[in-house]
Amino acid sequence: MDGSTNIEVTVLTGLSEIPAAEWDACACPEALAGGRPADPFTTHRFLAALEDSGSVGRRSGWQPRHLVARHAGRVIGVMPLYAKSHSQGEYIFDHNWAHAFEQAGGEYYPKLQSAVPFTPATGRRLLALPGPTEEIARAALLQGAKQLCDSNGLSSMHVTFCTEDELEAGAAQGLLARSSQQFHWENRGYADFTAFLAELSSRKRKQIRKERTTADAFGGEVEILTGDALRPEHWDAFWTFYQDTGSRKWGRPYLTRAFFDLVQERLRDDALLFLASRDGEPVAGALNFLGRNTLYGRYWGCTEEIPCLHFELCYYRAIDFAIAHGLARVEAGAQGDHKLARGYMPVTTHSMHWISNPSFRHAVEQYLEAERDAIDHEIEVLTEYGPFRKGQQGDA
Template identity: 35%
Template structure:
């Protein structure tokens, strides 16, 4: 008879790399022990930064058969739950909101599996239930306010909802290949007016005289990262936000992930003046960070959107997720997609307060999604 046990790991490095490899999608740049280990070891996701790793590890007869990435969060930065207003609600009812638990990827708004279950597990649903119960037990045992499962896959949302978690909804904009062949083929799917606008933007970027290049992580020298990092950081400084990653963290991610990191740069002679930093899986490109030393007409669209689409078409990737937010993506061929997160609220009173809010949000997001689709640039049938 198999024996299932759950333990808490205080860091991704504590979990054998082969376990991550066996449980995660092959080639995924984020759902692996390398990414989480590096961001933890470089201070991006550590207790001093408000991220305390409490990863749940399920073992069956001594063999790891399940993982649930889990962090104790002292704030709402970088987890994309968008629960900033919840703190005031909890305090209004005499409760403390922080810290709370989050299952997700630090500073990475990428949807996907969160309950990682091995195909060889004797009872996969039992492993799933055990991980969910363990997370709920940590909340109850420590008096935490909530447990959030950020941007989970549909299967995981169904599993946690069946265990009593409430579901929230949001919209992201994503590109998918409909057999376009190349970038010109993609533009042929646009209406004539929208097609002219994209071509005009690309022409203005080309007329800037900047040299645009694309390289993978293992093609970038370590001593280049301070310059590239300064471009990344400039965007956060401009808006008064916190740039979580360090040059050393980016350098190790680049070396370790290799061609799973994709960097688009624009240079003026020997000076790099802009970058778009992306990651990729076997079938999807993920846009993450943008930075520039100076304003250049349409350069943001060229580096962050058009070059990414072109990369996908050249390399056989079928999806491009350029990150959270940004209605301007609609006119450039990115289709609105509904993504979901889930929330365990053990306090009955707070659950009664939040549940109607999430139901109203669901209706609002559905209406917004439908309206946004009506503004897509594609030719009408």
């Protein structure tokens, strides 16, 4: 490959094989001088917590195969990468691709997946050290992933929830672009929640006020917990919530109990928990993670159904926090048209895909072209039906 002949790409079977400082110099260089990373999800501490807790590994069907690019012995790029034996926990659905490939006599699994497990949050996947080697490091990581896929006879390699500029690097190497959709709340410099409500239609303002009043009547209090305010007993409560939600949505929870212990130990400054209690007993909680400019909503759970408390903890408290702390946006996770009425507007998210078989690649490419048109149309329609007053919608 032009300009990268002196780049060596190696495979790691776990984050323990690379010092945290070398990984994070590529994954979150913006945090080296202090402050938060753009997002915590590709940091060494987050990905290692998934591995060390057993949430990721052979049992889970996510086997680490992280790539490291070196130039003259120096780490200049890293890429979170996993060998997958299924398509669970990805939020970019390719089950139909797997079915079609296997119906034609192929073996779709295992495949390679560059992603943050169980985390549908947009962020960098080609993690290159800033500077003159940045472009060739990203190219070398992509080529290394493709070669790992092809040399092992794997059907495909997928890079999900990547950034738009990474799509250009992928297109240069023949990866197919895919569009999907989420709902994000954008901060327009609101002074407070009331200022946000003022930009909504009258009907939506009334609905949100009613929901907040209903939630407030649950008879307890809501704590906002982060950093040293988080204690082990909070994770005991949240584990109960998470198990209930996980068993209903996925059959079994993706994360192990040990992961939350490691969040307490290593990631409590990255975590933000809205915890609702009544008479001293936790009844519901919403777990978020903090980025430099974004609040990432991740998990919700409860021990009893309380009217509107889900909306309050997951959406309205997140907006309150973002306004109070000058954050630019709230990403409330995957799917959920119900978020639209609560001020979370549709945005395009991106992934890119390497399909080894030429005939199958052509079929997927045609599918993705039609899908992109459908996603664009859906976002246009949803934006038109958004809760903002006419004339405000396009900026939301």
